[in-house]
Every structure is written in structure tokens, then in C-alpha cells.
Amino acid sequence: MGEIRRIGICTGGGDCPGLNAVIRAAVKTAVLKYRWEVIGIRDGFDGLIWPEKARPLQLCDVSGLLPRGGTILGTTNRGNPFAYKRNNDGAETVRDFSDDLIRNARAMGMDCLIVIGGDGTQKIGWDLFQKGLKVVGVPKTIDNDLSATECTFGFDTAVATATDAHDKIHTTAESHHRVMIIELMGRDAGWLTLHAGIAGGAHIILIPEIPFSLERVCEYIQQRNVLGKRFTVMSVAEGVHLPEDLMRYYQEKYGASPQISGKGNIIADFIAGRCHKEVRVTVLGHIQRGGSPTAFDRVLSTRFGSAAVDLIAQGGFGKMVALRQQSVVYVDICEAIGRQKMVDPQGELVKTAKNIGIHFGEP
Numbered sequence: 001m002g003e004i005r006r007i008g009i010c011t012g013g014g015d016c017p018g019l020n021a022v023i024r025a026a027v028k029t030a031v032l033k034y035r036w037e038v039i040g041i042r043d044g045f046d047g048l049i050w051p052e053k054a055r056p057l058q059l060c061d062v063s064g065l066l067p068r069g070g071t072i073l074g075t076t077n078r079g080n081p082f083a084y085k086r087n088n089d090g091a092e093t094v095r096d097f098s099d100d101l102i103r104n105a106r107a108m109g110m111d112c113l114i115v116i117g118g119d120g121t122q123k124i125g126w127d128l129f130q131k132g133l134k135v136v137g138v139p140k141t142i143d144n145d146l147s148a149t150e151c152t153f154g155f156d157t158a159v160a161t162a163t164d165a166h167d168k169i170h171t172t173a174e175s176h177h178r179v180m181i182i183e184l185m186g187r188d189a190g191w192l193t194l195h196a197g198i199a200g201g202a203h204i205i206l207i208p209e210i211p212f213s214l215e216r217v218c219e220y221i222q223q224r225n226v227l228g229k230r231f232t233v234m235s236v237a238e239g240v241h242l243p244e245d246l247m248r249y250y251q252e253k254y255g256a257s258p259q260i261s262g263k264g265n266i267i268a269d270f271i272a273g274r275c276h277k278e279v280r281v282t283v284l285g286h287i288q289r290g291g292s293p294t295a296f297d298r299v300l301s302t303r304f305g306s307a308a309v310d311l312i313a314q315g316g317f318g319k320m321v322a323l324r325q326q327s328v329v330y331v332d333i334c335e336a337i338g339r340q341k342m343v344d345p346q347g348e349l350v351k352t353a354k355n356i357g358i359h360f361g362e363p
């Protein structure tokens, strides 16, 4: 293994609380412990395709970053260097820039690249590693759906933000005797919705991993009414699978399938018609990805950022940091990608929710 003198760092995919804390920890560890130089790569991998975007990162550049949301390096979830799409006067072109990228990294004297990102970004990192670029990975996502790690930073902050939203929405639900639907992110996994729903006192939780019937949901809302509980708070994951009849109704009405986000409104329509209650929908959206990381996420980000630099020093290229049994470990990136971690419908968390009367709308 050649001596390391200079490393690069980039953030890819959606932003997430804790990215800046990872950058800070990586720069501090690289500079203070190893005396290496660090180059910040802008806008995901774009900064290696157009290297004029790159800039050195020194200790003064990471000062004050710990509590800051987003990423100072910028990011994109549209920049796969192996199939880079560009629009030239309305005509889309697709080009493989991976060779240019690797050439540019070498020309910059970059001995290894730290890739911070979710599944898609790690896959690109792995493919670049296969082509000869030294890479180590740091996993991130508010969805918490990467199977290689027990936990990703950003998730705890997103849960805290969504829980706060539940608390606030409760007051209107109760005062107006309404059904209040809160739609949460998480893509195909229900982790964020399940955690925030439990923490925020939801009465009904709908997640992609548990099939539901809206008839059963309506029955439950009506039962609550009979018991004098005239309001209902529902946490709905953006990735829920709508029952077939509702899907058909939607496709006929709008001539298209629903987007990943927006299903809360379709569910609201149905409940309003069936239960004759006022229903309101709040789509939390990117609020869940924003803001300052929680103490837990700051610590996890710091551990991951620092461990990634130690990993480079040990020559662990092609590997990614991960959390297992509360310890930071190293796993092969190829082992970590493409395997999603989903909520277990028979698991302890769902059982706990059911024990305290939370309804999952199961048929």
C-alpha cells in the first residue's frame, strides 16, 4: 500500500442531518491524527468530473459545522458518473464519465475518496473501486433502511422532527374532532413512520410492510367515536401500498399511478367519504431532512467520520463503516448495497405498538 498524503471527501444523494458532522470529524482526524490533506469534492461525484469545483478543506473550514444541517459540499441525487444525463436543448444525452473521474482524482493526487451516501451513492463508490479508485464508504439516510448497519445518522433527527410535528398536530385534531393524517418520508421502508408514530402518540400507523384495509381503518375511527374519542391521529408512510380498489379508483380518476409522495390525500378522500368526518393531511416532506442533528446523530456522525479515516490508514479500501451492536465496524461495500432493511411486521416494535392499541389497519 502506497503512503497516503491526500484524501477526498464527497456527499451524494439526498441531504441529511449529520453530513457536516461527518465531514468535520473526517477532516479533524485526517489533519490532526495523520497530517493528511483533505479535498472537498462538490455536488456528489460532479466535483470529480469537473475538478475545478474541488477545494481543500482545512481545520478552519470545518469549524462550527457540528450543529449545521445539510452539507457544505453540496450534493445531488441525479449525478451517476457511469450514466450521466445531460439536457442539450431538450435532447437528453447519457455519457459514462467514470474514466474521466478517475483520471481527475489521480491528477489531484487523491490517494483515497470517502464517499458519504445511501445505497445508490455507495453502489457508485463500489463501481469506482472496481475500476481502481481507492474508496471507503460512510452510510447515511433518514430512511434507516440499509441492512449493513443497525442505524444511520439522520434517522434520529428525522424521528425527533416528525415527533414534534405529531405533538403539534394532536392539538388541532383534539380541538376540532378531526382525523389528522401525517404523511412521512422513508421511501419503501416504514421505520421513520413507525418510530415517529409511536413517539408521537398516533392512533393508526400505516407502513409499507403491513398490508392494510381502509374499511378496517374507518371501522376503527368509528369505534373511537363511539368511545367518545372524537379525533384520530394517523401516521402514514409515503411508501404505503394502497389497496387494489383504491389504486384502481385513483388510476381511473387521474389516468396515472400515484407518486411516491401524496398518498395521504388519497387515503383522506376515502376516510372523509366513509366516516363523514373532517380529515386534514400534513405532508411533512423535506422538513424531516432539515435542521440541526440531534446529540445522538452528532455522536454517530463523528464516530463514522473518524472511523472512515482510520479505515483508510488501515488500507481498508472498498469497505464501509457501519454500526453493529453499538460498535463501529467495517463491512465490504458490495455486501452493504442492494439489501434493504425493512420493518418486521412480527417484530418487537410492532408488537409493542399493538399492545398499546395502535391500529395498523390490517384486514
Ligand code: F6P
Residues within 6 Å of the ligand: 014, 077, 141, 142, 143, 185, 186, 187, 238, 260, 289
Ligand atoms: O431517501 C431519503 C428521502 O428523503 C426519502 O425518504 C424520500 O422519498 C426521498 O429521499 C425524497 O427525495 P427528493 O429530495 O429527491 O425528493
